[in-house]
Amino acid sequence: MKFRMYGFSENYKELFSVYKQTGIQSVVSGKNNVAMKAAKESGLKYYICTGAYGTSDEKEHCQSITGERTSWFRSGCSNHLDLRERSFKRAEDTAKLPDLNGIIIDGARFASPESIESMDAFFTCFCPRCMAKMDSLGFDSQEIKLSVSAFYHLIKHNKPFKLQNHISNLKNWLTFRRLCVTEFLTEYIDRIKTVNQDIETGIYIFSPSLSDLVGQSYRDISSIVDFISPMIYRHYKYPQGPACLDHEIAAISGYFEEKDDEVKSVIIDTFKKLTGVDYSIYGTREQLLKEGLPPEVVVSETKKAAFLSGDCPVIPIILLDDVNLENIIVEISDVVNEIDFFAYNDPVFAQAKPVLEKYR
Numbered sequence: 001m002k003f004r005m006y007g008f009s010e011n012y013k014e015l016f017s018v019y020k021q022t023g024i025q026s027v028v029s030g031k032n033n034v035a036m037k038a039a040k041e042s043g044l045k046y047y048i049c050t051g052a053y054g055t056s057d058e059k060e061h062c063q064s065i066t067g068e069r070t071s072w073f074r075s076g077c078s079n080h081l082d083l084r085e086r087s088f089k090r091a092e093d094t095a096k097l098p099d100l101n102g103i104i105i106d107g108a109r110f111a112s113p114e115s116i117e118s119m120d121a122f123f124t125c126f127c128p129r130c131m132a133k134m135d136s137l138g139f140d141s142q143e144i145k146l147s148v149s150a151f152y153h154l155i156k157h158n159k160p161f162k163l164q165n166h167i168s169n170l171k172n173w174l175t176f177r178r179l180c181v182t183e184f185l186t187e188y189i190d191r192i193k194t195v196n197q198d199i200e201t202g203i204y205i206f207s208p209s210l211s212d213l214v215g216q217s218y219r220d221i222s223s224i225v226d227f228i229s230p231m232i233y234r235h236y237k238y239p240q241g242p243a244c245l246d247h248e249i250a251a252i253s254g255y256f257e258e259k260d261d262e263v264k265s266v267i268i269d270t271f272k273k274l275t276g277v278d279y280s281i282y283g284t285r286e287q288l289l290k291e292g293l294p295p296e297v298v299v300s301e302t303k304k305a306a307f308l309s310g311d312c313p314v315i316p317i318i319l320l321d322d323v324n325l326e327n328i329i330v331e332i333s334d335v336v337n338e339i340d341f342f343a344y345n346d347p348v349f350a351q352a353k354p355v356l357e358k359y360r
Contacts, residue, residue, distance in 0.1 A: 001333055001359050004028060006049070006317065007344035008035070016042035022353055023360020028104060028340065036099040045101040048094055049204065052087055052108040052184070053078055062111065062124035065145065065152045072111035072121040073242055078180050078215075079129045088191045095196040102200030103192060104229065108185055109206065109214035110177045113251035116240045122213075123152045134176050144169045144176070151270060155255045158263055167273055174274060177215030185224050202227040204317060208304035209277045210248050218308035227313040229340055230305045235292020236319065245297065250288040252279045295324040299331045306335050315340050321348045326355045333359070 004026035008015050012035050019027065019042070026045040029035065039046040053075040055061070060076035060083050061069040076083050094103055115121035126145055134141035147169035154161035189201050205216050207230050222228055233244040241247030256267040268280045282293060298318060306314045317340035322328060329339065341352070 001329065002026075002338040003356055003360065004045075004047070004315070004338065004340045005320075005344050005349075006340060006342045009344065009346060013038045013042075016044055018353075019044060022356045024356065026101070031094065031097070033097070033099070036097065040099045046099060047102040047104050047200070047202070048097075048100060049104045049106050050090060050094060051075070051106055052188075053080075053083055054107070055083055062121070063127035063130075064120040065123040065126055065149050066120060067126075068120060070111075070121045070124065071117050072115040072124070073107055075107055075111075077125050077127055077129065078110065078184055079125070079127075079133055081129075084184060084187075088188060091188055091192050092195045095192045095199050100199065102202060102226070104202040104204055105185070105188065106204040108188070108203060109181055109216050112206070112210070112214050112242060112248055113255070114240075114242045114244070114248045116242060119156070119251075119255075120152075123148055130176075130180075133180070137176065137179060139172050139176055140169075144173050148173055154263065155267060158259065161266060163266055163270055163273070167270070170270065170274060174212055174215070178212075178217045178220065179215075181215035182217060182220040182224070185221060189224050200226045202229055202315070204229050204231055204243075206230070206243055206248075207232050207245050207301045208308060209275065209301060210245070212275045218305060219310075222309040222312035225312065227315050228305065228309050229315045229317045230301060231342075232298045232301045232316050233319050233342070234295065234298050235322065237292075237321075245301070246288045246292045249279050249282050249293070250285040253282075253285040253288065256280070257285055295322075295328055295331075298322075298328050299335075302332045302335050313338070317342050320344070320352050325352055326358070329355065329359050 003024045005024050006028045008027055016039055027039055028047045028049050031048055036046045055076040058069050060080045061071050062077045064070050111121040111124055113122050131141040134144060147166035150161050150166055153159035192201055203221060203225050205228055206214055231243045235246055236244040256264040272278050302316050314336050315338045320341040
């Protein structure tokens, strides 16, 4: 089994030697020319993780179903041309760096249910650019907006909602998200490869049970990148956890908990028809945030990712501090041959080190 590690300490020159001895062959972090050179000298690969749509400019933020501008994950609208071009240019500049083995893009998606800014962030984007693009792709933007608004008001205000009247438009909303993300990633990777054909490209992607909600298609993306890294964080022990399975499903649970049985059933059924997943089976929001998901979920999500990705290598990124780390490594070792770990810190690494050495 090969391992890679997200992050390192300030004492990275010595740490990289320890990484090598532990079976870690690659490191992921931000731009750090000195660390990249040190990694190469230690026999490690170095990957830079870079964001997709980062912005603090409110004019570039998404527009929610209620008409308000909202940020998500410190990001903006995926169809804002200036924002996209900055992302492409940043990727091109990164690809030119010496001693760099690869680029992993993060946040190449639309907003998720666990958007820490607000619930409204998920119900985006309905800015003029996105509405026009929906129409240009053959969708009816007004009908999509009407149905997304109805679903939003069902969740937020218990307003009447007939699923059969809206499910087609809601599916089109998610399809539109997918088309936009796939289009962006296609150009993003093309721009990188034009600069440096040999550099590896990958993506930190939502787990398969969530990816459809944010516009990330494993089947689409597996034909674009060199590898796929699903973020399979089953128990992230911090208050906020966008992209973390437990936090995202907890956020969805918050949509239907404390509703009457009829409304609850409709919300659950709507998500099930959109994703094929019954999010109600995983426990309450409180349970999910307190206990996380069972280790078996990491295994099942890894298998789903491998199936959907075909021949594209899958390198799941899992939590280094997972109390079931050893069992998870054993269980997924027959599915993948490399695992990424999030994230380095001294005490957690010291505790995990014997396990990694055992299975290197």
